[in-house]
Amino acid sequence: MKTIIEPFRIKSVEPIRMTTRQERARLIRAARYNLFALQSDDVLIDLLTDSGTGAMSSLQWAAIMRGDESYAGSPSFYRFEAAVKDLMPFAHVIPTHQGRAAESILFDLLGGPGRRIPSNTHFDTTRGNIEASGAMGDDLVIDEGRDPASEHPFKGNMDLARLETYLAEHGPSVPLVMTTITNNAGGGQPVSLENIRATAEIAHKYGKPFVIDGCRFAENAWFIKTREPGQQDRTIPDIVRDCFAVADGMTMSAKKDAFGNIGGWLALNDDDLAEQARAHLILSEGFPTYGGLAGRDLDALAQGLAEIVDEDYLRYRIATNAYIVDRLDAMGVPVVKPAGGHAVFVDARRWLAQIPPLEYPGQALAVALYEIAGVRSVEIGTVMFGRHPDGTETPAAMDLVRLAFPRRTYTQSHADYIVEAFGELARVKDDLKGYRIVKEPKLMRHFTCAFEPL
Numbered sequence: 001m002k003t004i005i006e007p008f009r010i011k012s013v014e015p016i017r018m019t020t021r022q023e024r025a026r027l028i029r030a031a032r033y034n035l036f037a038l039q040s041d042d043v044l045i046d047l048l049t050d051s052g053t054g055a056m057s058s059l060q061w062a063a064i065m066r067g068d069e070s071y072a073g074s075p076s077f078y079r080f081e082a083a084v085k086d087l088m089p090f091a092h093v094i095p096t097h098q099g100r101a102a103e104s105i106l107f108d109l110l111g112g113p114g115r116r117i118p119s120n121t122h123f124d125t126t127r128g129n130i131e132a133s134g135a136m137g138d139d140l141v142i143d144e145g146r147d148p149a150s151e152h153p154f155k156g157n158m159d160l161a162r163l164e165t166y167l168a169e170h171g172p173s174v175p176l177v178m179t180t181i182t183n184n185a186g187g188g189q190p191v192s193l194e195n196i197r198a199t200a201e202i203a204h205k206y207g208k209p210f211v212i213d214g215c216r217f218a219e220n221a222w223f224i225k226t227r228e229p230g231q232q233d234r235t236i237p238d239i240v241r242d243c244f245a246v247a248d249g250m251t252m253s254a255k256k257d258a259f260g261n262i263g264g265w266l267a268l269n270d271d272d273l274a275e276q277a278r279a280h281l282i283l284s285e286g287f288p289t290y291g292g293l294a295g296r297d298l299d300a301l302a303q304g305l306a307e308i309v310d311e312d313y314l315r316y317r318i319a320t321n322a323y324i325v326d327r328l329d330a331m332g333v334p335v336v337k338p339a340g341g342h343a344v345f346v347d348a349r350r351w352l353a354q355i356p357p358l359e360y361p362g363q364a365l366a367v368a369l370y371e372i373a374g375v376r377s378v379e380i381g382t383v384m385f386g387r388h389p390d391g392t393e394t395p396a397a398m399d400l401v402r403l404a405f406p407r408r409t410y411t412q413s414h415a416d417y418i419v420e421a422f423g424e425l426a427r428v429k430d431d432l433k434g435y436r437i438v439k440e441p442k443l444m445r446h447f448t449c450a451f452e453p454l
């Protein structure tokens with residue numbers, strides 16, 4: 001059979017509240033055109049994020065009942081730790097309430113004024129935490145990774161030549177080298193095992209620790225298995241282990257590829273650094289055997305890690321994206337190709353060419369998609385990345401709109417509805433106008449800023 005089915009049955013459902021286009025026009029105006037300000041009951045299909053929004057399995061719910069809430073030494077922690085170490089063989093696994101808490105601890109320890117931290121592309125919270133420490137983040141993804149139309153199989157790869165030059169130039173001020181798998185901000189694009197190994201080698205040559213932001217490690221491993229020469233006959237867990245074996249640490253949002261509704265961790269090999277991180281954890285998150293999570297959450301994550309590396313799941317997961325990307329592509333909607341892991345990315349700068357980057361074409365598209373179809377997406381472009389710590393504003397590398405798919409949550413009819421919505425958008429897109437920002441905070445403005453239509 002050629003049809004790739006959802007490899008699960010549905011045991012418990014949540015109703016979707018239907019809304020009309022008139023209602024949505026009123027709601028988005030009241031939200032000052034920021035989709036983060038909407039109530040989620042007012043959204044039909046919520047593709048704002050794949051973070052913590054997925055469906056847990058029956059075995060994860062069963063694991064929740066098994067959770068032990070002891071303050072210190074809970075068996076839930078040891079099951080969680082064993083599940084992490086089975087895939088990512090780090091000496092120290094430090095649980096946090098989500099990924100950004102792990103980032104905050106890491107950059108409090110290694111960041112600071114005058115320091116520079118390179119990555120393929122830092123995600124927004126990563127960059128936010130780096131900048132909050134006084135350091136600077138630099139994105140060194142390969143050129144193909146900034147070209148939505150390039151069909152390179154590993155568009156998340158680090159530009160190794162640039163990394164070498166960068167380290168030769170800024171060496172003393174660089175405390176660590178990072179790589180994000182998959183490259184979320186760059187279109188959910190994967191990083192090859194070869195590139196991960198080469199990045200680690202260059203980092204180590206300059207005496208720098210190499211840290212992986214592993215949020216979507218399983219999707220990345222699926223792309224390695226299906227696209228990288230010589231990897232086809234290997235298991236997903238083996239590929240995952242190879243990716244992390246060359247790293248000195250990782251940050252993780254367990255709300256992505258651990259099937260959690262909440263959770264994260266910081267893993268490290270260095271004993272001294274881990275000790276400092278745990279001291280920090282106790283101040284800000286909790287005791288090292290729960291670190292900001294309930295015992296039941298740790299058990300749900302342990303089970304989730306066993307499920308996320310299942311090939312039937314990953315095949316279906318990636319096929320959902322490819323299904324939508326292929327249809328949008330056939331309709332002439334410019335999408336980031338090839339399809340990424342967790343999301344479909346639409347190139348709003350190209351599709352709404354009448355709107356200049358500093359008038360936020362991605363925001364215009366995301367607002368129109370909500371009004372027309374009740375689908376919530378997120379701008380990943382100049383709103384998110386355009387404002388700099390020195391107060392200047394420049395266009396981001398790309399103006400994308402991301403449709404991120406919660407794991408195991410929506411079905412193919414939802415996908416068909418989204419494709420139809422883009423058909424409607426195609427009719428009106430040339431008349432869409434840009435926005436201006438009328439109120440914004442200093443850091444990470446996209447979450448809370450207010451817009452006015454131009």
Ligand code: F0G
Binds near residue numbers: 100101123126253255
């Ligand atoms: N790193 C990456 C690559 C991410 O995608 C995220 C979260 C984080 C770190 C932070 O993790 O949310 O658990 O604190 N990304 C979500 C998203 C929010 O919508 O892409 P967190």
